[in-house]
Amino acid sequence: MTDASLELLYRALESKPARGLLLADEQCIAEPGIQIPVITNRVDVAQRFQAAGFNAALSDFDLSVIDVDSIYYRVSKEKALVHHLINQALLRLPIGGELVLTGEKGDGLKTYADKARTLVGSDKDLNKGRGGALLARIRKQREPETSLDDSNYRQLCDIAPQGHVALYSKPGVYGWQKIDRGSRLLIGALGDVLDKDGAQAPRDVLDLGCGYGYLTVMAHQRLPDARFVATDNNVTALVACTKNIETHAISAQVVPADCADGIGQQFDLVLCNPPFHKGFDIHGDLTLAFLKAAAARLAPAGMALFVVNQFIALEQKAEPLFASCERAGEGEGFKVYLLKR
Incomplete structure (x- = not known):
């Protein structure tokens, strides 16, 4: 296991x-x-x-x-999410219950633990693991009277600038x-x-790794009669995407799937801004996975259309999968490629 903080968390779970x-x-893996x-x-x-036999529930x-x-x-990369989960955990745990957090100092673990302890009157209990990993135990001594700022985690809000579509x-x-x-740019x-x-x-468009649905909403402005499928691995993103689809009355299906896994339909157009981060790490192989997914679902x-950071060599990854790969746009550190079967 390469994540020392996750290793430390699972060691605590051995009890x-x-x-x-x-x-x-x-970043979590299933530990047998x-x-x-x-x-x-x-x-x-x-x-x-x-698949490893766990009772695993999927939700936001x-x-x-x-x-x-x-x-x-094991604390996440996004501060608002960490604050939200600490708030919810301390609210739901009974008096005497325990929240166990792991992460590195650079992840903000010490700060998160201190804030959580203050909310419920817990004593300091911080342990070190391999490679700078830290584990904090927060024992709930009282009900929290306040909460950490989670940027209104549950609230959907319109982020578009004035004059832009919602x-x-x-x-x-x-x-x-x-x-x-x-x-x-895409x-x-x-x-x-x-x-x-x-x-x-x-006529049929796949928004592959749709996030909150920007590509679907904007492509719909140009293709009002098209049918869309928006898919993402993150169900939190799909909550927002669904709201945008409903707001703009788009003919679309929202599908929770890992890199379009299980979607058998073929599409005339695939739009993709593939991720290259996974948790705290950069994963170059994610671009290839999304290219393979697109190639498998394109109609003859x-x-x-793919957009990637300029340092990603998409041409080399796309060559075995597509008949043609041409530059369709460039700017602000990004490149857009038009790929055809």
Whole structure:
């Protein structure tokens, strides 16, 4: 196991708590021999834990119905999400219950633990693990009278600038407070492709890794008669995407799936701004996984538009999968590619 903080968390779980719960973010793996209920917002994480025999529930980290004595959590990258889960855990745990947090100093673990202790009157209990990993135990001595600032985690809000079409997003979605520059560049390139003489308007469109649905909403402005499928591995993102689809009355299906796994339909157009971060790490192989997913789901005359950071060598990864790969746009540190079967 490469994540020392996760290793430390699982070592704490070896005591096999009878009424424990694991909050599993995207970096979590299923550790054989540790059987504990799991809640996650990631499709692939839920599938991995379920395959290993865990009782794993998929939701936007809904802790409203839990009844446990201890909660275990390797802190996430996003501060608002960490604050939200600490708030919910300390609210749901009984007096005497325990929240166990792990992470590194650079992840903010000490600060998170100090804030949590203050909320419920817990004594300091901090232990070190391998490679700078830290584990904090927060024992609930009283009910919290306040909560940590979670940026109104449950609230969907319109993040679009004045004069722009409405775009709803929320904490827990990557880049949730902004319009991604790469995605904006991709939509501009889509307009150029559709304006070419003889170009046939796509009827079936796949938004692969849709996030809060920006590409679907903006492509719908150009393709009002198209049918869309928006899919993402993060069900938190799909909450926001569903709101945007409903707001703009788009003919679309929202599908929770890991890199379009299980979607058998073929599409005239695939739109994708693939992630290259997974938790705290950068994963270059994610681009290849999304390219393979797009190639497998393109109709024979279909096309895909991908936008990536300029340092990602998409051409090399796409060459074995597509008949053609041409630069369709560039700017602000991003490149857009038009791919055809």
